[in-house]
Amino acid sequence: MIELHRNDRKKVFLPLSNESLVNNRYRKDTKLGEGTYGEVCKAVDILSNTFVALKKVKADQEEEGVPSTALREIAILRDISHPNIVKLLDVYNSEKHLYLIFEYCNTDLHKFLKNNPQDLSINFIRHASYQMLDALAFMHSHRILHRDIKPSNVLLSGDVVKLADFGLARSIGIPIKRYTVEVVTMWYRPPELIQKYNIYGSGIDIWGMGAVIAEMILHEPIFRGDSDIDQLHKIFDILGTPKPIDYPDLDYFTDKKVFDYFPKNNVEFRTKLKSIGEDGYSLLMKMFEYNPGKRISAREAMKDPFFIKN
Structure with a gap:
């Protein structure tokens, strides 16, 4: 479980989940981009039959752990909602990766x-x-x-x-x-x-x-x-x-x-x-x-x- 602090006041807990849950629900389509901490892919949400953007972040617990940028993004986007701000739909936290599921944009x-x-x-x-x-x-x-x-x-x-x-x-x-x-x-x-x-x-x-x-x-x-x-x-x-x-x-x-x-x-x-x-x-x-x-x-x-x- 990752304990995420925001502004040293609020805590957001991300319980560990099975990586197979992500693989069973989302079918990868094409890669949209790749950065220092992972990659972003276009994927199909099998349950809703809609496209999503799946950001896969490396979680190396023996070294730096989950990058602070990913944790900060979760903390911010979980609290705000606006038609001109990308929606964070879901988060999956496994032992090896952190998955952020966003609405898909063209x-x-x-x-x-x-x-x-x-x-x-x-x-x-x-x-x-x-x-x-x-x-x-x-x-x-x-x-x-x-x-x-x-x-x-x-x-x-x-x-x-x-x-x-x-x-x-x-x-x-x-x-x-x-x-x-x-x-x-x-x-x-x-x-x-x-x-x-x-x-x-x-x-x-x-x-x-x-x-x-x-x-x-x-x-x-x-x-x-x-x-x-x-x-x-x-x-x-x-x-x-x-x-x-x-x-x-x-x-x-x-x-x-x-x-x-x-x-x-x-x-x-x-x-x-x-x-x-x-x-x-x-x-x-x-x-x-x-x-x-x-x-x-x-x-x-x-x-x-x-x-x-x-």
């Missing part, structure tokens, strides 16, 4: 962009962005941070968009404590995390959301750095080098020995984003606000003029 946004190189319609971008923001607004209202917003963690099922992969998610309390900065994939990581600023909140998800919206327009990551310093250079090149008035808590940003000075309002970048219009561009700039305290919230973003249809 593809993810990363694969969708790769398979659809043509420009996406403004309606698609608006519709997908609104659903992602709705999920974030729900999570943030329950004091949950996703901490890894990126296209491969956004699932598509017809017209419905769902946030997935909650392995880095966590609940936060008040007052906000210091948390690890080793979260969020680099190309979607806000400047405060790159600068190791370990007191943060929902703004880190909003920055990632902005990067995802920009990627839907550009069909490539907007900030593609290969190191922390290079990532900041890529951000400053497009958004401009922040001044102390923009971000007084992180003076390191203004160190001319480290960074060149880049002016605001990159004309080339603005031209590339012309398809979303002035309202869309304005919303992105609110998401890419350097000062996380001034960054737009998910709930405020949903009320932005960009989502008001003409």
Whole structure:
């Protein structure tokens, strides 16, 4: 039996089950992906005759045991329900593996962009962005941070968009404590995390959301750095080098020995984003606000003029 602690307050118990229960109920179809801790397969639930996504996680009890990311994902998803957040249907815990059964979605946004190189319609971008923001607004209202917003963690099922992969998610309390900065994939990581600023909140998800919206327009990551310093250079090149008035808590940003000075309002970048219009561009700039305290919230973003249809 695994005893799972969430926020050092709540315990979730996962009793051991026979691995044959999983094999008898779910018939594997195709592999959807593979990571450090296991694989994800499309499978058929024989009882309901429906497709599911089966995540098989290695459980090496002699070494590290079940990865904390899998346990964290279970703890978070068992407590929340939203139409734009992937559903965790069941969990099986055997001696060798941990099985997480999720609702099945056709593809993810990363694969969708790769398979659809043509420009996406403004309606698609608006519709997908609104659903992602709705999920974030729900999570943030329950004091949950996703901490890894990126296209491969956004699932598509017809017209419905769902946030997935909650392995880095966590609940936060008040007052906000210091948390690890080793979260969020680099190309979607806000400047405060790159600068190791370990007191943060929902703004880190909003920055990632902005990067995802920009990627839907550009069909490539907007900030593609290969190191922390290079990532900041890529951000400053497009958004401009922040001044102390923009971000007084992180003076390191203004160190001319480290960074060149880049002016605001990159004309080339603005031209590339012309398809979303002035309202869309304005919303992105609110998401890419350097000062996380001034960054737009998910709930405020949903009320932005960009989502008001003409």
